[in-house]
Amino acid sequence: MLEKLEFLLALAREKHFGRAAEACGVTQPTLSAGVKQIEDAFGVLLVNRGSRFRGFTAEGERVLEWARRIVGDARAMREEVLALKHGLAGRLRLAAVPTALPMVETLTTPFRARHPNVQFTVLTRTSTEVLHLLDNLEVDAGLTYLNNDLSGRVSAVPLYRESYRLLVAADGPLGHRDQVTWFDVAQVPLCLLTPDMQNRRIIDQYLRETGVEPTITLESDSMIVLYSHVRTGRWASVMPSRVAAMLGLTDVLRAIPIVGADTSYTIGLVAPAREPMMPLTAALVAEARRVAVLLAD
């Protein structure tokens, strides 16, 4: 029955019987039969089908929520037993918003020193995608903005607050300044993240308030792309100060404080709000609490 519940989760992810089956490593008829079996067991339709997948029924949504919980607990059980046997080991799957990526290291390095047998998978996602992946048990924890929406669904550990800097070559536009305003920033051509990223939306907000229409010369979902462009000395970008520091400032590259940006956006570790947590996740949360102290201003 547990396997059938996993079928449901896959179906919710993929919204497609064939792909869900593939994700589960079975054929499509097998997955169809599995879903039908749960439906028969409850005597209720869970999935609306026309000749294609049309979402879940009300009952299906409820079952889905329970399935997430039950499957999550089953995995936690498995992991806990293995941790008892071999010590903490396994793979921690993380999803982080792009601006948090350079901070992942501050978490993983001390963690791995403590638990050498743990491996990591780190994905870049938008803040909404991070929460979605968490909900669907596709990652164990996320690094994202703590401000909005993530009501009670997750437990969060604040790590640091973003304050923004203009990243630019010393001989580039505004490169000689000791500080700039958002009005100044809005004058120069910028490399920024794509608009689906929360960081970009925050920066857009600041820029919009200046009343000037900024020029976004280059958009990317990759921080490395932004960084490598700025390094040439011909482009500028806006990054959280910690990210700028982490990227390593040469003498040609400067991170100039932007004044007048007092709104603060906290970034932190988020994990499924289940008690007890999976051992690896619990250990990561513990590490995050330690790191948070070190990062505190």
Next chain:
Amino acid sequence: MLEKLEFLLALAREKHFGRAAEACGVTQPTLSAGVKQIEDAFGVLLVNRGSRFRGFTAEGERVLEWARRIVGDARAMREEVLALKHGLAGRLRLAAVPTALPMVETLTTPFRARHPNVQFTVLTRTSTEVLHLLDNLEVDAGLTYLNNDLSGRVSAVPLYRESYRLLVAADGPLGHRDQVTWFDVAQVPLCLLTPDMQNRRIIDQYLRETGVEPTITLESDSMIVLYSHVRTGRWASVMPSRVAAMLGLTDVLRAIPIVGADTSYTIGLVAPAREPMMPLTAALVAEARRVAVLLAD
């Protein structure tokens, strides 16, 4: 796999492969194979076996805790779906300490008025047994003393506080008094619950403090036995006032307040501290909160 976890729960209950198998409706080899299968899946021994059951290993205890949780959630899921389909229906299994038995009705009557398709099973147990049954998912809720031990394992709704009365015939010993002391009570021969009951231990405590060695003429685990003896006019007992009131006082039978018993023992509804609860349990807890208001002094 879910079924296998139920095997584990049964084994924890029965501490015997054969009986556990019977409880699950399978043969002993089937249950043995099921347990071994979980062990193989985790690569860990869960049960200490000699030629007989010798309890669980450390890993086994952990798995057992998860199994309780997972199996409980699976049942909650099932019940919730059925509730969506047919409205609230099914069987609520309750366990109550003997002195709470007469109060069960104050819960079940309004509950059934609201949800006519719900059936009840009510068991009499000691307070420790009530908690044990709750832990093992053998009952959905309990009525017991809220004072001690039940740390965070259960969520509780206080219902009322016990204050004690001497139950005696008007022409029996002390029958003419308007109030008595515990010292008085200790002089007369009493019918009380057996010493494994918390109520009895509480009353023993009061009696002991008088310095007098009381005579317990009759012990029983049944309130009806005590009551029927007192009704004859030849015996006396000590009961919580609400219980005395519930039993219906004729003109021959009096419930005389016992003064100097200021320690209060709260009785309430306890349910597994899981969120979300099973729908039936949640509805019962809601009912308990309403009833608690009515019962408030």
Next chain:
DNA sequence: TTGATTGATAGATATTTTCGATTAACATGT
């Protein structure tokens, strides 16, 4: 209408599960 996509269905084949019978390992009492 044609072609492509999607999920249900049917039938054959594997796999797993379950059971009854038996056995091995211990206790317990004589």
Next chain:
DNA sequence: ACATGTTAATCGAAAATATCTATCAATCAA
């Protein structure tokens, strides 16, 4: 020491279940 009873593991056969391949029916898009 020995017989006896209890308990759980083991074995082999039968039953139940799961999975696969192939195919079909419905729907959608051109």
